[in-house]
Amino acid sequence: MSVLTRPVERAAAPAPPAPSKRRKRNRGYGFVIGALAPALVLHVIFVVSPYAQAFYLSLTDWNGVAGKANFVGFDNFERLAGDSLFLDAIKNNLLLLLLMPAATIAIGLFLATMIQRGGSDGRSGVRGARFYEIVFFFPQLLSVAIVAVLWGFAYNPNNGLINGVLRAIGLDGLARSWLAEPSLALFAVMAVMVWSGVGFYMVLFSAAIDGIPREIYEAALIDGASGWTTFWRITLPLLRDNVQVAFVYLGMVALDAFALVQIMTVGPGGPDGATEVMGLSLYRTAFEYGKFGYASAMGVALFFGTLVFALVALRGNKNRTELA
Amino acid sequence: MKRFPLHLALGFWAMVTAFPLLWAVTSSFKSDTEILTSPWTVPEKPRWDNFGRAWNEASIGQYFLNSVIVVGGALFLTMLVGGIAAYTLARYRFPGNRFIYYLFVTSQFFPTFLALVPLFFTVEQMGLLGTKLGLILVYATFATPFTIFFLHAFFRTLPSAIAEAAFIDGCTHWGVFFRVMLPMARPGLVSVAIFNFLGLWNQYLLPLVLNPDPENYVLAQGLAALSTSQGYQSDWSGLFAGLTIAMLPVLLAYVCFQRYIQAGATAGAVK
Numbered sequence: 001m002s003v004l005t006r007p008v009e010r011a012a013a014p015a016p017p018a019p020s021k022r023r024k025r026n027r028g029y030g031f032v033i034g035a036l037a038p039a040l041v042l043h044v045i046f047v048v049s050p051y052a053q054a055f056y057l058s059l060t061d062w063n064g065v066a067g068k069a070n071f072v073g074f075d076n077f078e079r080l081a082g083d084s085l086f087l088d089a090i091k092n093n094l095l096l097l098l099l100m101p102a103a104t105i106a107i108g109l110f111l112a113t114m115i116q117r118g119g120s121d122g123r124s125g126v127r128g129a130r131f132y133e134i135v136f137f138f139p140q141l142l143s144v145a146i147v148a149v150l151w152g153f154a155y156n157p158n159n160g161l162i163n164g165v166l167r168a169i170g171l172d173g174l175a176r177s178w179l180a181e182p183s184l185a186l187f188a189v190m191a192v193m194v195w196s197g198v199g200f201y202m203v204l205f206s207a208a209i210d211g212i213p214r215e216i217y218e219a220a221l222i223d224g225a226s227g228w229t230t231f232w233r234i235t236l237p238l239l240r241d242n243v244q245v246a247f248v249y250l251g252m253v254a255l256d257a258f259a260l261v262q263i264m265t266v267g268p269g270g271p272d273g274a275t276e277v278m279g280l281s282l283y284r285t286a287f288e289y290g291k292f293g294y295a296s297a298m299g300v301a302l303f304f305g306t307l308v309f310a311l312v313a314l315r316g317n318k319n320r321t322e323l324a
Numbered sequence: 325m326k327r328f329p330l331h332l333a334l335g336f337w338a339m340v341t342a343f344p345l346l347w348a349v350t351s352s353f354k355s356d357t358e359i360l361t362s363p364w365t366v367p368e369k370p371r372w373d374n375f376g377r378a379w380n381e382a383s384i385g386q387y388f389l390n391s392v393i394v395v396g397g398a399l400f401l402t403m404l405v406g407g408i409a410a411y412t413l414a415r416y417r418f419p420g421n422r423f424i425y426y427l428f429v430t431s432q433f434f435p436t437f438l439a440l441v442p443l444f445f446t447v448e449q450m451g452l453l454g455t456k457l458g459l460i461l462v463y464a465t466f467a468t469p470f471t472i473f474f475l476h477a478f479f480r481t482l483p484s485a486i487a488e489a490a491f492i493d494g495c496t497h498w499g500v501f502f503r504v505m506l507p508m509a510r511p512g513l514v515s516v517a518i519f520n521f522l523g524l525w526n527q528y529l530l531p532l533v534l535n536p537d538p539e540n541y542v543l544a545q546g547l548a549a550l551s552t553s554q555g556y557q558s559d560w561s562g563l564f565a566g567l568t569i570a571m572l573p574v575l576l577a578y579v580c581f582q583r584y585i586q587a588g589a590t591a592g593a594v595k
Contacts (some may be wrong), residue, residue, distance in 0.1 A: 031497035032416050036424065039409035039468055046443065046465040047431050053442035111337060118330045126330060134582055135338045138345070140589060141574045145544035149551045149567055153351075154344050159360045161347045184426035192545045199341065204590055256435070263548045275338075279437050279529075287533065292441045299438040306435050 049271035057296035065289050076297035086298065088273040089281045090305075092186055093255050096193070096277075097309065104194050108201035109137065115229055116209040117217065125251060133206065136199035136316075146195070148263035151192045155179050155264070179265055183273040189260050189275055193253065201246050207237060208242045246312050255306055258283065278302045345571065352564035359373045361562045374565035382559075384566045386539070387546035394456055395541055398463035403517060405464070406471030407509075411501055414479035415471065415487075425476065428469045435465070440533060447534050453538040462530060467520045473517075478512035479505065519587025525574075542569055 058076055062069035080086055115133065118126035126132075141148065154161040155178040163175040178188040212235070220230045236243075258279035262268045269276035269284075278298060286295035351359050353370040413425045443455075443462070483506065490504045496559025508512070508550040531545045541549065547566055578585055 002329055028416065028497060029418065032412050032418050035408045035412040035497075035501075039405040039428070039472070040424065042405065042461065042465040043428060043431070043468065046462050047439065047469075048427070048441035050439035050446060051325070051431070051434055051465065054438050057441060111334065114330055114334055118334075128334075132334050132338055133586075134579075135341055137582075137586060137589075138575070138578060139341060141522060141578055141585070142571060143528065143544040145526070145528040146567065146570050149547055150348050151553060153564070153567075154349070161344055166405075195340065195344075199338070200590065204588055207590075217335070254436075256437075257438075259548075263552060268532075282437050282440065283533075286441050286444075286551045296438075296441050299435070299440065302435050303438045306433070310433065 027306060054296045054299050057255055057293055058300045060293040060296075062293040062296075064292055069293065072293070074292050077301070079294065079296055080301060085269075085273055085276055086278070086281050089269075089278045090301075092275060093257065093277050093305070095186065096190060096254040096296075097251055100190050100193050100197075100254045101247050103190075104197045104201060104250055105246050107194065107198045108246070109205055109236075109239070109243070111198070111202045112205035112209055113235060116206055117227070117230070117235075126250040133203060136202050138199065139196040143197070144259040145263060147192060147196050148260045151195075152179075152264045153187055179275075180271055182271050185265060185271060185274045189257065189264060192260055192264070193230050193257070197250060197253065201250075204242060204246065205239060214237050238305040244313065248310060251309050252306065255302070255309065278305070345429060345575075348571070351566050352561065352568040354561055354564075355578065356467060357562050360563070371561060374561045375569065377403055377559070377562045378565035381560055382550055382566055383538075383541075383546060384543070384569050387541050387543045388569070390456070390540055390546075391525065391543040392571060394459045394463065395521065397456070397460040398467065398524050399517065399520055401460060401464035402520060403473050403513065404465040405554055406468040407506070408501060409468070410475035411479050411505055411509075412471040414476045415484075415505075425472075429473045432453070432469045432473070438531075444533055454540055456540060459535055459540075462534060463524050463527065466530070467524060470523075471516055471520060474516045475509065475512055478480055478509055482508050513590045514584065518585055522585075522589055549562075 059071060059073060060069040061075070063074045111132075114126060115129045116125055132142075142150075157163060157175070157177040157180070161259070162178065166172065166175045176184060179185050216234055219229060220234060225233070256279055257277045261275050261277050261280055262283070263274040267275075269280050279302070282295050282298040282302065285291050285298060350366060353372075354367040354374075355371055358365075358367060408430075413421055420585050434437075446460065447453050450458070452461065460587055484509070487500050487504050490500050495503070526544060527542070528544050528548070531542045535541065535545065538549070547570055550566060551563060
């Protein structure tokens with residue numbers, strides 16, 4: 001999914017010129033139709049039409065029986081507002097949204113700065129930078145389901161990695177049932193999201209820092225600026241766009257979180273709704289309870305949540321970037 | 325030695341990243357008792373039979389093959405229909421061009437969850453629920469907007485002179501696309517293909533809903549099902565072996581082609 005890009009110059013590429021104008025032009029239209037038809041047909045059947053139907057279904061009480069969808073207006077949404085499990089889900093998604101992107105971006109920025117500007121002269125890359133980048137990036141390539149299975153094992157209270165390490169270094173007292181304690185479970189899930197996301201954003205930020213002219217850092221060093229000052233006054237302002245893109249992507253991940261929660265947590269979504277997320281509520285309501293109308297209303301709520309988040313995150317940056 | 329704290333910080337995160345992965349790979353060579361009693365030591369002797377058990381009895385082999393077929397088919401389809409649509413939208417003027425372009429690219433901003441219920445019934449009514457063909461079509465369709473978005477920008481940057489020369493020599497529109505523009509777009513195609521491959525290989529939500537038949541499970545789905553099914557909780561070593569089988573090809577490919585893969589994986593954000 002890509003969110004931000006500079007506007008493409010219009011009028012860059014004119015239609016191919018044709019010697020005998022009329023005949024060629026008609027063939028051009030034939031080509032255009034033939035070239036676009038397969039992608040368009042698939043898109044309308046599997047994307048446009050389902051999205052459009054979802055909005056209508058959210059206003060019905062449909063439970064999967066053909067022809068038995070009664071229009072109920074906004075009843076589903078009124079019920080949602082009083083559905084305590086769904087409210088828990090919203091709360092958890094918001095908590096993820098508040099903390100996870102910030103933590104991921106902070107660690108990613110820190111590591112990228114270290115790698116790019118951590119050399120002994122304060123402006124070149126650190127030794128072994130490439131090695132670090134390769135290691136940091138790897139979790140990004142793993143399927144989120146694989147990551148979830150892996151960390152489900154790692155969090156196992158008896159023979160998992162985390163408690164194993166804690167006991168090995170004598171910190172037995174810190175060993176926990178990470179996914180079974182209501183106050184810890186959501187943070188355990190969040191930690192996995194940060195773990196798997198940091199490398200990707202580190203590489204993005206690292207490339208961006210690499211693109212900043214070295215002279216700027218040299219000038220700052222001559223003027224006596226510390227590493228901390230160059231970070232706040234040079235690196236961060238010049239990376240503003242990249243950080244914003246990262247925030248939007250990570251926000252979308254935080255509003256999803258379905259696969260990790262569904263595979264890792266008890267219930268799933270437990271203990272006692274502590275890790276419930278909107279996607280999981282929707283999935284359960286639709287495919288376990290068969291309440292398809294009500295589930296669609298959850299989808300619409302999730303859609304508007306995402307929309308509001310994207311608008312807020314992109315606010316104030318309209319001049320330089322455009323959606324898609 | 326002034327750099328020591330810095331390497332400590334970088335080394336710490338490298339360890340946080342690598343340790344769980346190494347732990348899983350090591351555990352896959354252990355016996356069940358070793359996993360239960362000494363979770364973070366090296367195995368006494370490597371148990372290769374864990375892998376055989378995972379591959380055959382736990383059906384990881386079957387899931388792997390399913391993933392290859394579904395992802396391969398979808399990747400080919402999205403590159404073909406997305407590539408040619410991107411080219412047409414980027415280089416031909418016709419009424420509705422802008423509208424169609426935005427119809428594709430704006431769909432990337434809609435959460436998949438919103439489409440889930442109607443999509444399930446669409447696929448069911450077409451008789452494609454639980455089939456590889458159904459998954460291929462849906463995977464390809466969901467990957468196409470990004471393919472178009474990325475390649476659209478790429479085709480715009482290509483020079484027109486060669487295409488014009490080909491038209492003058494009597495080449496058809498299809499000929500120009502397949503013989504002139506597609507070869508010139510190779511770097512962009514490679515990036516977007518890698519990006520799509522990773523995205524499709526990692527799909528979880530779509531197969532979970534559209535592919536309920538265990539025989540047709542894709543790898544991620546099958547492994548997740550194994551790890552949560554009660555009956556399999558006892559075979560820890562087999563599960564770790566399955567996990568390793570799922571991770572290792574990606575790890576090897578990454579070590580060999582890491583520059584391309586990093587470029588491809590970040591294609592969405594560093595255009």
